[in-house]
Amino acid sequence: MEGEAGAASKEPKTARGEATRRAILDAAEKVIGRLGYSEASIGSITREAGVAQGTFYIYFKSKDEIFSELVREMGRSLRHRISDATADIPGRLNAEREGLRAFLAFVAEHPELYRIVQEAQFVDPEAYRAYFRAFAEGYRQGLAAAAASGEIRPGDAEIRAWILMGIARSLGERAVVFGHQTPVDELVETAHDLIVNGLKR
Amino acid sequence: MEGEAGAASKEPKTARGEATRRAILDAAEKVIGRLGYSEASIGSITREAGVAQGTFYIYFKSKDEIFSELVREMGRSLRHRISDATADIPGRLNAEREGLRAFLAFVAEHPELYRIVQEAQFVDPEAYRAYFRAFAEGYRQGLAAAAASGEIRPGDAEIRAWILMGIARSLGERAVVFGHQTPVDELVETAHDLIVNGLKR
DNA sequence: AAGAAATGTGAATACTGATTCATATCTCAT
DNA sequence: ATGAGATATGAATCAGTATTCACATTTCTT
Known part of the structure; x- marks a missing residue:
């Protein structure tokens, strides 16, 4: 035997x-x-x-590999953070709001991570797609359930999932990439109002 | 004199x-x-x-430069397409819908262009920011006017602009990057319904 | 304390690909 | 039709940097 099943890379022994x-x-x-x-x-x-160049290759096979690992790790911690934040929020729309808040707080704390995920689209497309597929699927299920229970109006849950995901990403990007400094609560307020009530007077 | 003011690169003479x-x-x-x-x-x-490698440098200073030019050109044609599509649509919310439709149609026709804009975030951040600032500003003005005229409920026009932009981008990405094949009209329908009426029953 | 495994080093290697350049060929004004 | 600019060629240069490697050093086991 060589290593574990998936064998990410060369695992340290001490x-x-x-x-x-x-x-x-x-x-x-x-x-x-x-x-x-x-x-x-x-x-x-x-x-x-603070190590020598050769040391890198004791633990990682290549530059690509460490990048993939970074992307995966980041996906894990972000998902974790969001599910923690929404775990015991009653009502889909409320959970939606808290999820958005947690997301925006996370990206504000880790702007580098945000940038890395974006770049994964080009460096490691497979990891990138997996990351967003996972997110979209989570959203979709929640929305489908909420539509079934009558909490929200009926409508295509999968497309709506992408819409909500897009809103979150865009506000995250506005903050991290474009440097706008609006407090998270204000963003959440405005977005949630639009999501729940729409723009119509 | 050397060339024109901004002097993009070496302009051809014949x-x-x-x-x-x-x-x-x-x-x-x-x-x-x-x-x-x-x-x-x-x-x-x-x-x-179908030309020799050296020919490239007759017209462009570097690989970076041709990329920037591509991004600018693409921004121009996309903006043009959208303003054509919305020019004489009465009502902000209707214009919103037609703009979204035009955007999605455009990216479906030019998936490469879409990918290039995304990558500009890393290759030419300045062009990338300019591109989205221009878009956001257009949206913002429209929304502010609509709020002033009472067509939509009051709310922060700038944040809302980013929300709408995010929706469009996300649906575009779903199609181009993730390969989902939903017809444009269906996407527009679902998105517009959410934007106008919200999710609430 | 000795040997073996694990870890660490940094200079040398190897490769890729952007950019340059000496040298044609073409085009147009005269 | 001719010569000066404009355009075209593609092989050679040049730089950057990922990866390898032969050689220390440290740690763990016995």
């Missing part, structure tokens, strides 16, 4: 190795978030991590 | 040159749209255009 791997991953997040994938060199990552 | 430059630009659109910026080499572009 606590020391674990710490080094972690340091490299954190450095990569920081550096790639700041410079973007192609500008970030292995050298800049290992420098940031 | 019809022959004009045609070659055009061929290279079209080839770049096709190739970069298919392979992405970093995978697309100058060689692959000139091969597609």
Whole structure:
């Protein structure tokens, strides 16, 4: 046998190795978030991590691989954060609001992560699609259930899922990429009002 | 004097040159749209255009430069298309619907262009921001006017502009990047209903 | 304390691909 | 029809950087 089933990459065997791997991953997040994938060199990552260049390859097979790992890790923590925030909110529309708030808070705290996911569309399209498919599916189920229970008007849950996802992403981008400083609560308020009541007078 | 004020790049002086430059630009659109910026080499572009590699540098200063030009050109034609489609639609909400329809039709016809704009976020951030600022500002003005005239409920026009923009982008991405095949009219229907009436029963 | 495994080093390698350049060929004004 | 600019060629240059490798050092086991 070589390694575990999915065998991400070369797993460390000691606590020391674990710490080094972690340091490299954190450095990569920081550096790639700041410079973007192609500008970030292995050298800049290992420098940031305080290790030699060769050390990188003890823990990761390639530059692509560490990037994929970053994307997956980020997806996990974001999903976790949102499901925590919405776990015991009663009513789909309320859960929707809290999910949006949690999302915006998360991206404000981790602008690098946001940028990385966006870039994954080009660097690792498969990871990117998986990430959004997972999100869309979550939304879709919630909306379908809410329509069935009569909480919201009937309508195509899958398309609506993409609409809500788009709203969240756009507001996140407005803040992170375009630097607008509106407080999260105000964004959530405006968006939720539109989602619930529409624009019509 | 050297050239015109902004002097994009080396302008051709004859019809022959004009045609070659055009061929290279079209080839770049096709190739970069298919392979992405970093995978697309100058060689692959000139091969597609049917000219020698050196010819590229007669008309463009660098790979970056042709990319920026592509982004600008695309922004122009998309804006043009949308303003044509909404020019004489009475009522903001109706114009909104037709704008969305025009946008989705355009991206369905030019998936490469869509991909290129997205990638501009990393390759040419300034062009990217300019592109969306222009869009957001158009939306914002329309919404502010509609709120003032009482067609829609009052609310922050700028945030709402980003919300509507996000909806359009997300549905475009669903089609182009994720390959879902829903007819444009159905998307427009569902989105417009949500935008006008909200989800609430 | 000794050997083996794990970890760490950083200089050398290897490759890719953007850009340049010396050299044709073409086009148009005269 | 001719010569000066404009356009075209594609092989050579050049730079950047991902990856490898031969050689330390540290840690763990016994």
